[in-house]
Amino acid sequence: MRILIVEDEKKVASFIKKGLVEESYAVDVAYDGEEGLFLAENNEYDLVILDVMLPKKTGLEILKELRGGNIQTPVMMLTAKDSVSDKVKGLDFGCDDYLTKPFAFDELLARIRALMRRGTKEKSVQLKVADLVMDLSTRKVTRAGQDIDLTSKEYALLEYFVRNKGRILTRTNIAEHVWDYNFDSFTNVIDVYINYLRNKIDKDFPHKLIHTVRGVGYTLKD
Numbered sequence: 477m478r479i480l481i482v483e484d485e486k487k488v489a490s491f492i493k494k495g496l497v498e499e500s501y502a503v504d505v506a507y508d509g510e511e512g513l514f515l516a517e518n519n520e521y522d523l524v525i526l527d528v529m530l531p532k533k534t535g536l537e538i539l540k541e542l543r544g545g546n547i548q549t550p551v552m553m554l555t556a557k558d559s560v561s562d563k564v565k566g567l568d569f570g571c572d573d574y575l576t577k578p579f580a581f582d583e584l585l586a587r588i589r590a591l592m593r594r595g596t597k598e599k600s601v602q603l604k605v606a607d608l609v610m611d612l613s614t615r616k617v618t619r620a621g622q623d624i625d626l627t628s629k630e631y632a633l634l635e636y637f638v639r640n641k642g643r644i645l646t647r648t649n650i651a652e653h654v655w656d657y658n659f660d661s662f663t664n665v666i667d668v669y670i671n672y673l674r675n676k677i678d679k680d681f682p683h684k685l686i687h688t689v690r691g692v693g694y695t696l697k698d
């Protein structure tokens with residue numbers, strides 16, 4: 477999952493980024509409204525965390541332009557404590573959720589998980605493909621009941637595959653959702669990570685989940 481944070485307070489932005497990276501999300505940060513809008517319009521984010529008070533363009537203006545341009549990326553607004561009108565406007569302009577500053581990081585994480593579930597029919601915190609189970613709240617992964625120990629990047633990659641099970645994913649799709657904008661597309665890092673993941677989730681099991689689609693990319697299926 478790739479997340480954009482638009483927040484001009486550097487301390488808050490880096491606090492959120494650090495926490496999200498620890499949870500395996502790929503994270504980009506914009507420090508003003510114009511840069512935020514540009515990034516949100518030109519990348520495929522899974523979520524935008526949008527502060528309301530921003531230089532150059534406010535969070536509400538960004539939201540309005542995104543929705544006006546038919547970009548439906550889920551948006552979570554960060555609002556000041558007693559600004560009821562910002563919340564109302566945010567919801568009217570099409571934000572999906574909001575969080576009042578200051579907030580506990582665990583609440584942010586729980587709300588992100590809830591927003592991610594909203595897009596799918598998935599109501600539980602567990603994602604399943606065949607005998608593979610990912611628990612999104614404990615971050616525990618098992619296959620046929622055996623614990624599988626993944627690094628943060630491997631976990632993020634697996635989560636992206638599982639959420640898109642049955643779809644053919646190109647290397648570009650994978651880079652856009654699992655890596656941040658510092659990703660160098662001229663390396664074979666994606667293939668390397670897929671190899672790591674296969675060694676952990678497929679190698680010791682007769683039924684393989686990850687399949688190579690020659691010339692296109694990869695797919696994960698039951």
Ligand code: CA
Nearest residue numbers: 484527529530
């Ligand atoms: Ca601000």
